[in-house]
Amino acid sequence: MKVAVLGAGAMGSLFGGLLAEAGNPVTLIDIWKEHVDTINTKGLKIEETKGVKIVKDVKATTDPSQVDPVELLIVFVKSTVTEVALESVKSIVGDNTTIITLQNGLGNIEKIEKVVGKGRVIPGVTSHGSTLLGPGHIRHAGQGDTYLGEIDGRITKRLNRIAEVFNRAGIKCRVETDILSLIWSKLIINVGINALTAITGLKNGDIVKYPEAEEILEQAVEEAVRVAQSRGIKLQYDDPVAHTKEVCRLTAQNRSSMLQDVLNRRKTEIEMINGIVVREGEKAAIPTPVNRVLTNLVVTMQKTYDLRQKAE
Ligand code: NAD
Secondary structure: OOOEEEEEOOOHHHHHHHHHHOOOOOOEEEHHHHHHHHHHOEEEEEOOOOOOEOOOOOEEEEHHHOOOOOEEEEEOOOOOOOOHHHOHHHEEEEEEEEEEOOOOOOOOOHHHHHHOOOOOOOEEEOOOOOEEOOEEEEEEEEEEOEEEEOOOOOOOHHHHHHHHHHHOOOOEEEEEHHHHHHHHHHHHHHHHHHHHHHHOOHHHHHHHOOHHHHHHHHHHHHHHHHHHHOOOOOOOOOOHHHHHHHHHHOOOOOOHHHHHHHHHHOOHHHHHHHHHHHHHHOOOOOHHHHHHHHHHHHHHHHHOOHHHHHHO
């Protein structure tokens, strides 16, 4: 299957590298020239727990006009730039192109559809974890399942075909009839963990050691659950607060992606995580004061990186 990956960072390189290794023609598209050049000259270096491998059969480019239309476009830019990135690759979206998004947060489906129209997007979630170590170099930090599903819940030929291509590449993939349930279930865990770790600077396991932080986690999750329920979303677990705390304990040593973004003075995905809970809550007249405070704090932090740099 002819594949392009939009955003070849930690996750895009991982998925693109594995699909290329399995024999699919893959082009990675990224704006980071040094990364692209390193992949083209030296290959993509993937550190796994069982060793390091170099994937040579993967192409990379900063220029989407060099790429012919593909059968599958996988979007792995941060959700802060989904729309602008999609605009830049419109020429590779043909009549038979399916677009997959496995990005975190809500709103990516709508942003992609705004650029390319409805009917093309298959959303999903993945439990794989990956870290970008440098140009052309990633660490595959954690294995996990990937779920894909048509927005209307149908099990289509294209869905099965993409899942088969993923499975053959060693990306364990299941097809789902209620993908929004999985997306919201993952969102709610991120709602409880990401902003709180980004603001406090704590690792995932630490926020459940302090009752004051734990209380914020509980309230943020409860608000998000009420918003999900108002939209008729059925979650994957019975007790979302207990489940989120369990995830904190299971990933105790992890620094959340939002904490990493704040530490590296990058724009975070806050608007698509806690921020979207606030916006969806407003539409349904459900109060979300804790998520609003978390969102406003993270937004303030990311707007003032420079101010704090000057004060040091
Ligand atoms: P990342 O920052 O490592 O990679 C994003 C890449 O997009 C970068 O290489 C950047 O240069 C590139 N980019 C930015 N603007 C672009 C543009 N206009 N056109 C093309 N490329 C552009 O991010 P990541 O960790 O790979 O995360 C990607 C998405 O996957 C996020 O939504 C994240 O929440 C989600 N996710 C990440 C993980 C993980 O373990 N890293 C796990 C699950 C889901």
